[in-house]
Amino acid sequence: MKAARAAVVALLALTAAGLYAGGQQWIRGDAVTDLHTIGAGGAVWGLYVVGDGFFASVALAGLAIACLIRVLRARGMEAVAQRGVLLALAGLAASVVCVLADLGRPAAAVIYLPLVGRARAPFFGTFTLVAGASLFASAVQLVLASRPAWAQRAQAGGARFWRALACGWQGTESARRRRARVDFWLSLALLPLLALGFVVLGCVFGAGAGRPAWLARLQAVTFVVSGGAAACSLLLLAVALNSTTEHTADTEAGKQKVRSQVRTLFPFRSVSVSSVASVVKSGARPPGAALARVLALLTSLTVLLVVAGQILALRTPSLSAQRYAYALLAGPWSGLFWAELVLFFVAASVCVARFWRGEPSLFGAAATTLFVCAAVFIQRFLSLVAWQTHGLSLPWPTGSYHPTWVEWEVVVGIAAAAALAFSLLVKLCPAVTSEPAGLSGPEGRGRRFITTTCLLIGLAFASAGLALSGGLGSGRFLDPILPGSPLLFLGGLFLMLSAPLLYELVPERPRPESQ
């Protein structure tokens, strides 16, 4: 208890220090950072954009893991899914703050992006799909999944607050069926959205002026895989911290249930079983062990991709790619590059040694998380900054970048605030594994009509907003046809994502007493 309090105090102190540093930057401008002009010996994107990429990819990966667990209906891992959604919320909020810290004129961004944001620019996808829709979707998933827990609290304590949050959850058969349906369909619908978000982020991080297309694609893939590794490690830590709630599948009944679900989903033994399926199959084990397996796999894959990228960059005819590779292998960035590889290797080893078969220990999980997150952060840093300082196509002098205390404090402060938010949400929204319910069953026409209408109106708004923002196929890169169409697109996405809320929250019509 004392340790927990000390951790909260430390996180609050770090957040306050971050706020102070942010204030300094607000007053004195970006001159307080160590960002320089590209070509004049510096990098224009530094720690803030690296932080944005780190938090956003971790968040999207966390949400993707949650969606996969819910689509595959691995009920033994519901607690992990819930933590994944919380991770997504905290991570996406942190990534948005990182972007705002990086922008030269954040207030102008808040005004102009919804008004005249251009659908053809990569940043459009970042602020609509990643920051807007994914954040909203996470909030919807969290609210709906937490209602049973809030209802339990309302019964226990009778507090009006919990009753209001539970929004009339009564745990009836039909309510549980609706819960199961929304879990399944919302998660299934979110997977392509998340994939699109990852592609956009991968494009922003992989693409750089003069970077060969194959290297950009390889770095985009590395970005996605390493993001998944970081999210797995954070979830592993969350599971280890709160391991008492994750043992649903430890019981014999739980094991049987998960096995039968796997048999339903993968009836043919010859089907190539992906890492995701291996998570489900190992659902009979503690979820920590399953996460550790996926983590070990993703970490090894990241190392493989990083090494392959370096070897290919050295052998490519592109001079800028060669300069970049040399800077990483034996140049000014070599220390960080080798540290990244060592950290990934150690993390994978710890995963294999400690968690392959057994329950994760808190110390082991914390060490693994630290190693993986540090390695992923370095991977983002090198992919983004080293190219700006050493990968230029023209013979400009090479540059350097050493973040100032302001930049470090802001990013650490954002991370601390995200950790605080995560802890608070874990307290507020505990995972409750309710009695399972089937997907099929009768449903009222009114509820279906309201949900479908909301979905269709949202779809119409989103399509119109996207078409108007993109200029309806015009070849020029001009303003949106209608000012505010990005807002229309975002509003449409929000409406579509609100449909599950309506589906679950519309009150049931009281049935007449049977004679």
Added chain:
Amino acid sequence: MKRDDDNLRDSRRKLLAGLAVSAAGVLAARGRALAGESATSDEPDKRPRRWGLVIDLDRCVRCGGCVVACQQENNVAPLGPKQAVRTRPIHWMDFLPPALGSSLPTPIPCMHCEDPPCVKVCPVGATYQSPEGITAQIWERCIGCRHCMVACPYARRYFNWSEPRWPGDELSSLNPDVAPRPRGVVEKCTLCHHRIRAAVERAAVDEEPLSDEAVRRLPACAQSCPTQAISFGDLSDPESEVSRLARSPRATRLLAEAGTRPKVIYLREDT
């Protein structure tokens, strides 16, 4: 009941038919507009101008006059000693370390590419390509994301890291035709767009066509060059000096393989 169903079906049919007619109308209007655009651009007299620069590396003596003239003309604030040490200079016209087979530095303004990567990535349309091919920037709209700086393969864009300050009474000697840029926005070479506009307006008032001689030394860099190494003009006019120079066997472009099709053309040094 059956009648209700029929009514519903009829109204659905009408709705779908209405939607189809509207969509066809929009597409037809769009097609006509595009066809009109292309017809206009095919007429030689109405062909839009494509402003460009030709820099003769054989004539250039690397005096740096163009750099200073550009700073003065476009109200680029001088840096304090701290900012200068931290390599945050703003030079719309700068010198690139030896390239293009030359052993001397190469003067390098914005390339005003035909296919500018900076325009594609700008999220709010603060960077755009004017009808005359100039890659321009709306300072007021820029949000300072610096994506354009990362995307530009020539590194020809500058961010205002701090509020611009002019020492002493230099503030009173600023060029009134060019707005100073605030902190937090990206800026770049405009090919002295204000001078071009003034020349076009002058020609319109005099009811005379804008001649190649009148614009040849229009931008500040071209005007200040003591050896007349920098020429400016309309690349779509085959008779202009820049077009003639662009056809020279010495003509080359920086990073031609990048596919950005720059409108700044270099003439290699005679060997």
